[in-house]
Amino acid sequence: MIMNIGTKSVLFGALHAIVLAIPLLAAVIRFFYPQYSSCEKCGLTWNLCKSKSVKTTERDGTFATCDKCWEQSSLSEIKKYYTKVYKMQENSLRFTEYSMKHTLEHLLNCVELEYARTNSR
Numbered sequence: 001m002i003m004n005i006g007t008k009s010v011l012f013g014a015l016h017a018i019v020l021a022i023p024l025l026a027a028v029i030r031f032f033y034p035q036y037s038s039c040e041k042c043g044l045t046w047n048l049c050k051s052k053s054v055k056t057t058e059r060d061g062t063f064a065t066c067d068k069c070w071e072q073s074s075l076s077e078i079k080k081y082y083t084k085v086y087k088m089q090e091n092s093l094r095f096t097e098y099s100m101k102h103t104l105e106h107l108l109n110c111v112e113l114e115y116a117r118t119n120s121r
């Protein structure tokens with residue numbers, strides 16, 4: 001089957017609405033794609049949705065939700081997801097020689113600015 005970009009995005013939009021209504025389905029999808037991490041809100045793996053990246057420096061960015069969840073969530077909700085991802089990343093570096101490049105406060109400031117830029121309707 002040949003799909004153009006428009007068809008694909010309609011299909012992903014439908015899938016997104018379905019997994020939000022049936023979180024168990026997202027869990028099943030994650031089971032089949034253990035190599036991918038997923039959106040903090042809808043639970044779709046990154047091979048099935050587009051991540052919404054927030055820049056923390058000119059070159060670096062981080063993401064916690066897909067572009068659809070970013071559009072459809074309140075700022076306080078979004079900040080919760082980014083805080084969770086930041087703490088997970090921080091934790092995973094705990095016993096390594098690496099450390100986070102920025103503070104949680106900096107990240108949440110970047111999230112706030114990006115949210116104001118994209119969701120001010």
Ligand SMILES: [Zn+2]
Pocket residue numbers: 039040041042043044049065066067068069070
């Ligand atoms: Zn999502």
